[in-house]
Each structure stands twice: as structure tokens, then as C-alpha cells.
Amino acid sequence: MPAEGAEPAGMRSHVTFKTPRFNQTEVQPHFINPCCFGEDCIFWLIAELRERGWADLTDPWQEDWGWQTSGQRDGRRYLLSVGLIPEDTPEWLAHIHERPPLLERLRGRGELVVLPRLAPALHQVLRAAPDISDVRWHFEGVFRRGGSDGAVDPSAPRSAGETG
Numbered sequence: 001m002p003a004e005g006a007e008p009a010g011m012r013s014h015v016t017f018k019t020p021r022f023n024q025t026e027v028q029p030h031f032i033n034p035c036c037f038g039e040d041c042i043f044w045l046i047a048e049l050r051e052r053g054w055a056d057l058t059d060p061w062q063e064d065w066g067w068q069t070s071g072q073r074d075g076r077r078y079l080l081s082v083g084l085i086p087e088d089t090p091e092w093l094a095h096i097h098e099r100p101p102l103l104e105r106l107r108g109r110g111e112l113v114v115l116p117r118l119a120p121a122l123h124q125v126l127r128a129a130p131d132i133s134d135v136r137w138h139f140e141g142v143f144r145r146g147g148s149d150g151a152v153d154p155s156a157p158r159s160a161g162e163t164g
Contacts, residue, residue: 011115012137012154014095015122016085019132024090032064037084041092042067045082048125054118066093071114076100078114080122094122095140119154 022041027034042060046069049057056071057080066083078098085091098114119137126135136150142162143150151159 011112012119012151012156013097013115013140014093014138014143014150015119015126015154016091016093016134016136016138016150017126017132018089018091018134019129021129021131022092024084030062032062035084035086036062036064036066038066038082038092041094042069042080042082045069045080045094045122045125049080049118049121052121052124054121073114073117076113078118080118091134096122116155123154 022038022044024037028036028039039060039062046057046060054071056073057069058071060067060069063081063083066081068079068081070077070079072078076098078096080094080096082092082094085093096115096118098112100112123135123137126132135152137152137154137156138148138150139158139162142148148159148162
């Protein structure tokens, strides 16, 4: 059984990208924290993904760092989250979180069923937008450690620098 937060071999769940399309500077009165950018981004992603068959996505809600939506496919709940990474050149982060039910994991049947379909759909949305650039897919654990530049495709195999 994979460790907590471990990804299946060959499947990346975090994507970074750059675009001036979404609000990155104007703090809205309803933001929980001044860093809660991503509202316009998540609404756009939901609309684009719904057009591609992901009608189960809910209306988004705000977290203390960004925005989330959820859905349920094949009996499996999942989250899609979006937030802004404030760098010299700001970068957006979207990530997909799917956690198989405990009983399935204990029985060794906790394969991911949503991520392998949602990541390519999200990739298509991002690549189709002419004002979005530098789309890079990352493994969660490697991304959290700052250990790679990612890959151009969510199903790209691990590189030598992406162990663990």
C-alpha cells in the first residue's frame, strides 16, 4: 500500500502554470485571507471541465489559501484545488486529490480511478488556452520538497530527480 500522499507510478497530481488571465493582485472583501486568489480561475476551470463531461463538479468554496471544488465519480470523491504561488512571476497551482476509501486501501484495492481521467482533461483545458504558459505537472511529494521542474504531461514517467 502506498504511503500517505504517495502517488501511483506515472501519475502526477499537481500542475503549475502561468497566466495574466486571473486576478493576482486585487484582494476581494470576501477573501478569508489576503492570499485567497483563484476564485476566477476555479470558476473558469469548472466551466471548461463541465463542457468536457465533468458535470459532477460542485460550486467552488474558499479555503484559507485558495479555492476548491469537489465531485464524485464511480463512487469516489475527489477535490480539485487552485491557488496562487506568489513569486516574482506569480504562478498558479492546481491539484487533484483523490483518496480511496479506507476499506479499499486496507484490502489492497485502493487504485485511483478519478485522477487518471481528470488530470488529462485538466491538461487539455490548460493547453487549449492561448494565454496560459509553462504548464508543468508534478508528483505531490516531490513538489512539496521543491525537488523538480516537473514534466509537460501528467502521465510522464518519473525523472531521475523525482524519487520518493
